[in-house]
Amino acid sequence: xxxxxxxxxxxxxxxxxxxxxxxxxxxxxxxxxxxxxxxxxxxxxxxxxxxxxxxxxxxxxxxxxxxxxxxxxxxxxxxxxxxxxxxxxxxxxxxxxxxxxxxxxxxxxxxxxxxxxxxxxxxxxxxxxxxxxxxxxxxxxxxxxxxxxxxxxxxxxxxxxx
Amino acid sequence: xxxxxxxxxxxxxxxxxxxxxxxxxxxxxxxxxxxxxxxxxxxxxxxxxxxxxxxxxxxxxxxxxxxxxxxxxxxxxxxxxxxxxxxxxxxxxxxxxxxxxxxxxxxxxxxxxxxxxxxxxxxxxxxxxxxxxxxxxxxxxxxxxxxxxxxxxxxxxxxxxx
DNA sequence: TTGCTCCTCACGTCACGTGAGGTGGC
DNA sequence: TTGCTCCTCACGTCACGTGAGGTGGC
Numbered sequence: 001x002x003x004x005x006x007x008x009x010x011x012x013x014x015x016x017x018x019x020x021x022x023x024x025x026x027x028x029x030x031x032x033x034x035x036x037x038x039x040x041x042x043x044x045x046x047x048x049x050x051x052x053x054x055x056x057x058x059x060x061x062x063x064x065x066x067x068x069x070x071x072x073x074x075x076x077x078x079x080x081x082x083x084x085x086x087x088x089x090x091x092x093x094x095x096x097x098x099x100x101x102x103x104x105x106x107x108x109x110x111x112x113x114x115x116x117x118x119x120x121x122x123x124x125x126x127x128x129x130x131x132x133x134x135x136x137x138x139x140x141x142x143x144x145x146x147x148x149x150x151x152x153x154x155x156x157x158x159x160x161x162x
Numbered sequence: 163x164x165x166x167x168x169x170x171x172x173x174x175x176x177x178x179x180x181x182x183x184x185x186x187x188x189x190x191x192x193x194x195x196x197x198x199x200x201x202x203x204x205x206x207x208x209x210x211x212x213x214x215x216x217x218x219x220x221x222x223x224x225x226x227x228x229x230x231x232x233x234x235x236x237x238x239x240x241x242x243x244x245x246x247x248x249x250x251x252x253x254x255x256x257x258x259x260x261x262x263x264x265x266x267x268x269x270x271x272x273x274x275x276x277x278x279x280x281x282x283x284x285x286x287x288x289x290x291x292x293x294x295x296x297x298x299x300x301x302x303x304x305x306x307x308x309x310x311x312x313x314x315x316x317x318x319x320x321x322x323x324x
Numbered sequence: 325t326t327g328c329t330c331c332t333c334a335c336g337t338c339a340c341g342t343g344a345g346g347t348g349g350c
Numbered sequence: 351t352t353g354c355t356c357c358t359c360a361c362g363t364c365a366c367g368t369g370a371g372g373t374g375g376c
């Protein structure tokens with residue numbers, strides 16, 4: 001919001017690549033690579049080629065990062081997800097440009113499908129992480145019980161376990 | 163359990179690399195690579211170098227996969243986690259070999275620390291995935307509402323949004 | 325002029341994928 | 351002998367990391 005070197009142009013706040021990196025936890029190298037791959041294009045390039053990003057690109061960068069890190073998507077998979085969302089955004093932008101209602105309904109149905117697929121994968125990872133977490137929580141309990149035993153009775157050699 | 167080509171040697175079931183691959187969802191290349199990195203060593207090599215795995219290695223392979231895919235760990239990070247667990251296993255094996263109780267307590271405390279760190283990271287990812295999931299669920303609702311509107315009233319150009 | 329951030333190559337790295345060419349047991 | 355799985359190189363790939371060498375505005 002009030003970053004020292006943010007630039008105001010017209011109305012909207014814009015950012016340099018180093019600022020985007022700090023805000024998103026990415027590196028400048030990654031941002032340039034994603035641009036090269038056609039995943040994240042800066043709003044504009046300034047004189048001498050300096051990249052200028054808007055808030056929309058910050059959101060997009062965060063989305064890409066989530067899809068990669070939380071769901072293990074490759075950039076090719078990320079691309080597919082983002083493309084269906086871009087289509088939806090285009091639809092919204094062109095809301096009065098009169099595409100036929102039938103076409104709009106079709107686009108929305110594709111968006112619903114894509115979204116539901118994502119939801120499904122998220123639920124899958126959720127249950128997997130849950131199961132893994134429960135295992136670790138149980139192990140934490142066992143370890144603490146063991147430590148308590150050793151503290152109370154440090155000299156006793158127990159016969160259980162072999 | 164009753165895989166066709168599983169081998170019985172003494173009492174325990176053993177597996178060939180291709181069987182391990184199928185059981186774990188990994189590739190044989192990955193299993194060999196992890197061995198080369200010192201992360202997963204087969205129980206033994208047979209004549210002509212054929213790798214023989216036991217159930218313990220299947221479990222270990224699954225653990226490595228979980229740490230990689232669910233938590234995004236690099237193999238270097240996986241190594242650290244597994245090493246602290248290996249120490250615990252050694253402790254259990256040497257339970258009657260009389261290490262001092264003080265030393266045992268120390269090892270257990272380190273294991274508790276390591277386990278709690280993992281638990282913390284699991285809880286972090288859990289909340290992140292949850293938040294992401296909730297976003298998607300909300301979007302699913304919005305999309306379905308929109309689709310219903312279009313179905314009920316396909317000809318109307320609404321004035322909301324811009 | 326000095327600092328800071330930006331830029332474009334371009335080679336390096338991590339974790340494998342993918343053949344190439346060959347061996348061993350039913 | 352034919353099929354199948356195994357083996358070891360070894361080059362390729364994906365997603366960046368990491369300098370090298372240079373430009374531009376306070």
